[in-house]
Amino acid sequence: MARGRVPRAVFDYLDGGAEGEVTLQENCRSFQDVTFRPRHAVEVPRCDLRTRILGVDLALPALLAPVGYSRLMHPGGEVAAARGAGAAGTAYILSTISGHRMEDVKAASSGPVFYQLYLLGGRGAAEAAIERARQAGFSALFVTIDTAVSGMRERDVRNGVKELICGGWMQKIPFLPQVLSRPGWLVSFLLDGGMPPLPNVVIPGERPMPLVDVNAALASSTVTWQDLRWIRELWRGPVVIKGVLTGDDARRAIDEGAAAVVVSNHGGRQLDCVPASLRVLPEVVAAVDGRIEVLMDGGIRRGSDIVKALCLGARAVLCGRAYAYGLAAAGEAGVTRALEILRVDLERTLRLLGCPSVAALDRTYVNVPPSWHA
Numbered sequence: 001m002a003r004g005r006v007p008r009a010v011f012d013y014l015d016g017g018a019e020g021e022v023t024l025q026e027n028c029r030s031f032q033d034v035t036f037r038p039r040h041a042v043e044v045p046r047c048d049l050r051t052r053i054l055g056v057d058l059a060l061p062a063l064l065a066p067v068g069y070s071r072l073m074h075p076g077g078e079v080a081a082a083r084g085a086g087a088a089g090t091a092y093i094l095s096t097i098s099g100h101r102m103e104d105v106k107a108a109s110s111g112p113v114f115y116q117l118y119l120l121g122g123r124g125a126a127e128a129a130i131e132r133a134r135q136a137g138f139s140a141l142f143v144t145i146d147t148a149v150s151g152m153r154e155r156d157v158r159n160g161v162k163e164l165i166c167g168g169w170m171q172k173i174p175f176l177p178q179v180l181s182r183p184g185w186l187v188s189f190l191l192d193g194g195m196p197p198l199p200n201v202v203i204p205g206e207r208p209m210p211l212v213d214v215n216a217a218l219a220s221s222t223v224t225w226q227d228l229r230w231i232r233e234l235w236r237g238p239v240v241i242k243g244v245l246t247g248d249d250a251r252r253a254i255d256e257g258a259a260a261v262v263v264s265n266h267g268g269r270q271l272d273c274v275p276a277s278l279r280v281l282p283e284v285v286a287a288v289d290g291r292i293e294v295l296m297d298g299g300i301r302r303g304s305d306i307v308k309a310l311c312l313g314a315r316a317v318l319c320g321r322a323y324a325y326g327l328a329a330a331g332e333a334g335v336t337r338a339l340e341i342l343r344v345d346l347e348r349t350l351r352l353l354g355c356p357s358v359a360a361l362d363r364t365y366v367n368v369p370p371s372w373h374a
Contacts, residue, residue, distance in 0.1 A: 062316060064318070082105045084336045088339040089111060097120070260292050281294070295314060319342065
């Protein structure tokens with residue numbers, strides 16, 4: 001449905017990955033390597049899907065991951081996604097690269113809302129965003145560490161994303177047919193004001209950063225371990241490190257005061273040919289050894305995927321594309337439908353496993369390839 005509603009450039013931005021998309025494909029394929037070990041002849045009259053993350057209670061162990069440029073997918077963008085998450089009893093994570101003001105996003109949700117931080121615009125802009133997030137009531141800060149530069153997303157190059165966003169009219173002409181082929185989206189886009197600046201990236205004394213500056217800004221805003229010490233001084237709530245793929249980085253995150261880590265390869269959108277998130281999850285869980293919470297994202301498309309991640313030690317998962325397809329297809333209603341699909345899938349899988357709750361899931365419910373233990 002999303003493919004039929006939005007222009008190819010927008011859909012491929014959502015759907016695609018970096019370079020040859022090896023990691024993008026492996027994120028999903030790796031779930032096939034883990035098989036279930038069900039307990040049969042077990043009655044499960046009710047499944048408890050609740051979990052507790054970063055001090056907040058959630059109705060299901062799936063959070064909505066930060067997805068940049070959500071307002072291009074649907075005018076409701078981050079506000080619609082946050083409202084859908086709150087209605088489902090789960091948390092929403094707002095990207096720095098968002099089209100709606102963080103205050104509006106927080107107000108839209110009846111559930112917890114977290115903020116994902118890039119250092120776009122430098123430390124001054126980041127300090128201002130952190131203070132705004134604190135005052136608005138965001139309860140945790142997710143710091144992404146895998147974006148030293150933007151990944152080479154070849155679909156975006158082929159579709160002329162750069163030309164459509166910041167090129168002149170002559171540069172746009174070859175790529176306009178894909179936009180004109182989606183008149184409903186185009187009307188909504190124009191009525192929404194076209195290409196808005198980034199309202200949550202404001203350098204002190206200046207206007208919000210234009211959308212066209214993002215890729216260049218990422219190259220000069222790398223997050224280092226030293227930056228995390230500065231961030232911890234500004235933010236007194238939980239700090240989560242997103243983009244961990246090794247046990248060494250997980251232990252370093254603990255040393256820097258992280259409350260949790262997210263095992264993530266950015267949905268296969270940054271460095272291609274890194275392992276699938278599920279494949280490295282056991283290594284990170286072992287390195288953490290229960291000292292902090294472990295979350296995971298990458299390749300979550302079904303409730304059974306969530307179950308497998310929890311069995312391998314994740315406290316919860318982050319879903320990105322799984323709800324963003326719904327957002328692009330039908331706004332808030334699409335997000336609600338996507339989350340309901342995952343919830344029903346999750347409950348069905350638990351019943352078929354003979355497991356009464358997500359809290360009871362462990363390695364005994366799955367078979368893992370021997371090579372994953374190496």
